[in-house]
Structures are given as structure tokens and as C-alpha cells.
Amino acid sequence: MPFNLNRYLLGLSMAIDCVENELLGATSNHGRRVALVAMRLARAMGMNDAQVFDCAALAILHDNGLAQENLTRPDQQRDRLLQVEDMPAHCEIGETNVSRFPFQGDTFETILLHHENWDGSGFFGVEGEAIPWMAQVIALADYTDLKLNLGEARPGKREQVLKFLQARRGLHFSPALVELFTEISAPTSFWLDLRDPFLDVALNRTMPELAIEADWQEILEISRVFSRIIDSKSRFTHSHSSGLEEKTARMAGYLGADPTTILQLRIAAALHDVGKLAMPNAILDKPGKLDDAERARMMEHTYFTRKCLEGIPGLEQITEWASNHHEKLNGAGYPLRLPGEELDIWSRLLTVLDIYQALTEERPYRQSLTHRQTMEILYRLVAEGEVDPGLVKAVDRAFA
Numbered sequence: 440m441p442f443n444l445n446r447y448l449l450g451l452s453m454a455i456d457c458v459e460n461e462l463l464g465a466t467s468n469h470g471r472r473v474a475l476v477a478m479r480l481a482r483a484m485g486m487n488d489a490q491v492f493d494c495a496a497l498a499i500l501h502d503n504g505l506a507q508e509n510l511t512r513p514d515q516q517r518d519r520l521l522q523v524e525d526m527p528a529h530c531e532i533g534e535t536n537v538s539r540f541p542f543q544g545d546t547f548e549t550i551l552l553h554h555e556n557w558d559g560s561g562f563f564g565v566e567g568e569a570i571p572w573m574a575q576v577i578a579l580a581d582y583t584d585l586k587l588n589l590g591e592a593r594p595g596k597r598e599q600v601l602k603f604l605q606a607r608r609g610l611h612f613s614p615a616l617v618e619l620f621t622e623i624s625a626p627t628s629f630w631l632d633l634r635d636p637f638l639d640v641a642l643n644r645t646m647p648e649l650a651i652e653a654d655w656q657e658i659l660e661i662s663r664v665f666s667r668i669i670d671s672k673s674r675f676t677h678s679h680s681s682g683l684e685e686k687t688a689r690m691a692g693y694l695g696a697d698p699t700t701i702l703q704l705r706i707a708a709a710l711h712d713v714g715k716l717a718m719p720n721a722i723l724d725k726p727g728k729l730d731d732a733e734r735a736r737m738m739e740h741t742y743f744t745r746k747c748l749e750g751i752p753g754l755e756q757i758t759e760w761a762s763n764h765h766e767k768l769n770g771a772g773y774p775l776r777l778p779g780e781e782l783d784i785w786s787r788l789l790t791v792l793d794i795y796q797a798l799t800e801e802r803p804y805r806q807s808l809t810h811r812q813t814m815e816i817l818y819r820l821v822a823e824g825e826v827d828p829g830l831v832k833a834v835d836r837a838f839a
């Protein structure tokens with residue numbers, strides 16, 4: 440079936456951007472601005488649609504390796520956090536994470552080399568034209584936006600940016616690329632497009648339409664690129680999405696779902712917590728129970744999951760399953776407080792299995808629970824009218 444990879448990428452870019460926002464203090468929409476500038480540079484270099492698309496995808500994903508737990512700490516101090524970017528590890532992890540993404544052409548080592556400098560003074564000492572062109576383009580957009588926020592409405596913004604680039608011409612960046620940026624940034628519209636209210640429309644207009652032929656198995660593979668990023672955000676959830684995906688497939692098969700539904704449910708499970716990328720690690724990794732404010736913040740994550748997925752054509756049903764995993768049969772769930780009648784069997788199953796998966800994982804404030812201990816809690820939730828009794832019994836039988 441035709442699958443719109445653009446809408447998929449742009450939807451998930453919202454969550455990816457939150458990671459860099461938290462860790463590096465990049466202003467929101469950073470990755471999306473990097474993508475817009477990178478695409479404009481690629482176009483001006485005469486690249487074709489497929490190359491422009493790949494460049495945009497990599498720009499959105501450029502710092503995906505930052506989510507890796509061993510790089511992140513619940514520490515909000517900006518100085519310390521900026522050092523995270525000084526670690527070559529996020530380039531290596533990021534390169535590996537995206538290796539399964541269906542790029543159109545050769546994108547090898549773009550993410551690995553996105554911190555190289557023209558004069559060879561970067562992480563890996565690669566210099567000049569030996570740095571892949573996409574890595575050069577992304578590096579220029581990334582570094583400039585991180586330091587100066589290209590979306591900021593401020594008189595003299597272009598002059599400030601050009602001065603910054605001139606000072607790094609031939610050192611950080613290739614002289615030709617700095618010239619090209621100077622050219623493409625001349626129209627007023629270039630700067631207006633980068634501002635928050637206009638960014639989405641500009642991205643949609645600039646990104647080449649890319650409807651790939653993909654079956655559900657392939658969409659699942661692409662979704663696992665993101666579930667790996669989600670799981671790596673906290674050491675306590677390192678196998679949460681993948682574990683839920685496995686259990687969901689097992690239970691759906693046990694309950695007689697057809698193969699297509701099982702694949703769609705796997706995708707929903709892989710992406711169900713994508714909204715957690717928007718949650719601070721200070722909350723995710725807190726070594727104790729959350730206070731009211733933190734719990735309220737945490738409850739926003741399924742709203743973000745819905746925001747990321749709901750604009751992707753073909754994923755309507757998957758969006759519901761993924762975003763409803765904290766809704767309850769008695770209408771006391773979040774974020775929509777849907778009544779039980781509006782929760783189909785697969786939404787209900789994901790809710791039960793998400794609880795099962797979470798309880799059998801270690802948390803900062805408790806050990807992992809056994810199957811029996813987990814089932815006791817699930818039966819209590821049945822008694823409180825929160826989760827489906829038949830499904831809880833089925834899970835007990837299947838996983839005992």
C-alpha cells in the first residue's frame with residue numbers, strides 16, 4: 440500500500456525535537472528548523488527530490504542518539520548538558536539507530552559525521568570534502584540554530600547569523616556552503632518560514648512528496664527505529680516498547696487476531712509511548728513516587744502520542760490503539776476520559792498489557808514484580824472497574 444513517509448516523519452519529529460530541547464536547551468522545533476534549512480541548502484546545491492528527502496529525514500533524526508540513557512542525566516544545568524553534545528557516542532549511537540530507516544539513496548555516515556569540521560578538528564578528524572555533503576549541510580544548520588535560534592524574531596537576525604558563519608568559514612564550515620547560505624537567506628520569507636507559527640506549512644511545502652510502497656511489516660520496521668529511541672530514553676524502560684510489542688503479538692494471536700491486525704497492533708505497541716520523549720528524564724528516572732505535579736505532567740504523554748500519530752494517513756486505527764493505553768473502562772483514564780463503550784478489544788488489550796509490562800520491569804522506586812504479583816494488581820483493577828475482566832483472565836492463562 441502507498442505510505443506517506445513525509446507525514447510519518449514530520450509527525451514523529453515533534454517527539455524527537457523534545458529530546459534535544461531537554462538535553463541541550465535547544466529551543467523547541469530545533470530539528471524541524473534544521474530540516475528546513477538543510478532542504479533549502481540541498482535544493483540550492485541542485486540535489487534531486489530523493490536526496491532532498493533523505494537530507495530532511497536525517498536532519499530531523501540528527502541527534503536521535505542523544506536519547507540514549509547513558510548520555511542523559513536528570514540534570515537541568517545547561518552547561519553540563521551542552522557537554523553531552525561533545526560526546527562522539529551520540530553520533531555512533533544515532534548512526535546505528537537509523538540504519539533500518541528506508542532512505543532513498545546513500546546516507547552512510549551522515550549522522551556519524553554530523554559534528555565534523557571542515558578543517559578536520561571535529562570528533563573523528565574527517566576533513567573537507569571527505570565529510571559527506573549531507574553531514575556538512577546538517578552540521579551548519581544544526582550548530583547555527585543551536586547557538587542562535589534561527590526561528591527567533593529579532594531585528595538584524597540575518598546579519599547576526601551571517602557574521603557568525605563568516606567567522607567560521609573555512610574552519611567549521613566549507614566556504615562554498617557559507618556562500619550558499621548567504622544567498623538562500625536573502626529573501627525575507629526564508630526567515631519568516633523558520634518561525635514557529637509558519638514552520639509546519641513551510642516544511643510541508645518544501646519536503647518532496649514521498650509515498651513509498653510499504654506493507655505493514657515494513658511500517659513496523661520503520662516504527663522500530665523510533666521505539667528503540669523511545670526505549671533508550673530511560674534505563675528503566677530499555678525494553679518497554681519492544682516487550683509490549685512482543686506480548687501484544689502473543690496475546691493477539693492467542694485471541695485469534697488475523698496476521699494483518701497483529702502487525703498493526705505491533706506498530707501501535709512500538710509507538711504507544713512515543714509521547715514519553717516529551718517527558719523530562721527528571722520525572723522518568725525519579726527515584727521515588729511522583730508528586731501530584733509530576734504525575735499530572737506524566738499523564739500528558741499519551742496526548743503527545745496522539746499528536747505525533749494522528750496526522751499520518753493510514754495510521755488512524757493504530758493512532759487510537761496507541762493513544763488509548765491509559766484510558767479506563769470506568770471513564771477514569773487519561774487523557775480523553777473515554778467511556779468503556781468507546782474502547783475496542785485491542786485498545787483494552789494494550790491497556791492491560793502495558794500495565795503487565797510495566798509491573799514486570801524494574802522501576803527506580805521498586806523491583807520488578809513476578810507474574811503472580813502482577814496478576815494480583817490486575818485483578819484488583821478489574822474489581823475497581825478499570826480494565827477488562829475477560830482479557831485479564833486470558834493474560835493470566837497465557838503468561839502463567
Ligand SMILES: [Fe+2]
Pocket residue numbers: 501502524529553554
Ligand atoms: Fe549532535
Ligand SMILES: [Fe+2]
Pocket residue numbers: 459465469501502581585
Ligand atoms: Fe541539534
Ligand SMILES: [Fe+2]
Pocket residue numbers: 711712740741764765793
Ligand atoms: Fe504510557
Ligand SMILES: [Fe+2]
Pocket residue numbers: 679711712793
Ligand atoms: Fe507504556
